[in-house]
Amino acid sequence: MAVMTTAQAWPDITSFELNRGRYRQSVYATGDNAFETERPFRVSFTPARLVTTDPLR
Secondary structure, three states, rough: EEEOOOEEEEEEEEEEEOOOOOOEEEEEEEEEEOOEEEOOOOOEEHHHHHHHOOOOO
């Protein structure tokens, strides 16, 4: 499960994994810092890129 704040000034994302019946934070990234995880699949991105108004390349 992941929770993302889409505020353009300070976007962030937190990923949680279920462990022994409780959710625990597994990955956190904000702004231009990379969010990288292997579960449930490999992905890497920066929260800032998801909320940009710049044209896509």
